Amino acid sequence: MEFHITGRSLEVSPEVKEYLQKRLEKVFRRWSTLTQVNAELAQEDTRNAQDRFVAQITLSTTGGTLLRAQVRAPDLFTAIDQVADVLKRRVERYKGKVEERKKEAAGAPAEEEETPPTLITKSKRFAVKPMDAEEAVHQMELLGHDFFLFFNESTRQLNVVYRRRGGGYGLIEPELG
Numbered sequence: 611m612e613f614h615i616t617g618r619s620l621e622v623s624p625e626v627k628e629y630l631q632k633r634l635e636k637v638f639r640r641w642s643t644l645t646q647v648n649a650e651l652a653q654e655d656t657r658n659a660q661d662r663f664v665a666q667i668t669l670s671t672t673g674g675t676l677l678r679a680q681v682r683a684p685d686l687f688t689a690i691d692q693v694a695d696v697l698k699r700r701v702e703r704y705k706g707k708v709e710e711r712k713k714e715a716a717g718a719p720a721e722e723e724e725t726p727p728t729l730i731t732k733s734k735r736f737a738v739k740p741m742d743a744e745e746a747v748h749q750m751e752l753l754g755h756d757f758f759l760f761f762n763e764s765t766r767q768l769n770v771v772y773r774r775r776g777g778g779y780g781l782i783e784p785e786l787g
Contacts, residue, residue, distance in 0.1 A: 611644055618652035626651070626686065633694040637669070641701050646670040651686060654776075665689035667697060677704065738768070746771045747779050 615627050630649060638644060652664040661682040668678045679696040683689035740763035741749070750758035750771055757772040762783070770782040 611638070612646045613649075614647065615649045615651065618650060620651060620653040620686075622651055626690075629687065630690050630694075633690055634667075634697070637694065637697050637701055641669070641671070641705070643671040643673060643675075644669055645672050651689070653686075660684050663689045665693040667693050669697065669701075675704070677701065743769065743771055743781050 613631065615622055615630060630651075634647065646669070648668045648670075650664075650666045652666075653662060654664060656662055662684060663686045664680065664682050665686070666678070666680040668676060670676055677697065677700050679693050679700060681689050681693040681696060683692055738759070738761045740761050742763060743760075746758050746760040746762075746769070749760070750756075750773070757770055759768060759770050761767070762769040765783065767784055769784075772780045772782070774780050
């Protein structure tokens with residue numbers, strides 16, 4: 611398994627790396643197909659001291675599944691603890707859904723759930739015209755949406771632009787893995 615830790619606006623000490631790896635061991639034990647962990651730790655200049663440190667972790671598996679969690683906290687170790695707890699819950703929920711699908715595929719009746727399954731409640735179709743990312747951002751703003759799917763004329767692929775929480779915009783480009 612690959613483990614990458616980067617720091618943005620802060621230096622990640624060996625003690626912090628060791629603490630993060632130790633804290634995530636419980637997650638690793640629960641997920642045998644885990645292949646890569648990308649952790650980004652950051653310190654931001656915010657007005658609210660409670661949001662000063664950010665821990666963002668993305669987990670990848672052999673099947674291409676991605677799980678991501680991001681937490682803001684007043685200190686780095688609290689952010690690491692909280693993001694590890696969030697990931698632990700997400701892994702358990704994901705594994706439960708996988709087991710449920712296996713039971714349904716085998717013909718065994720699924721156990722009653724307390725929460726209803728996630729259902730697609732609306733489907734849309736729309737014409738996609740070729741454009742660049744800047745024009746897509748402009749279209750997104752005109753529509754008042756947080757994201758916009760478009761056909762990138764330079765890459766000849768479907769891409770998504772989105773509004774980032776911290777300000778600015780992001781671009782998602784598909785990559786077959």
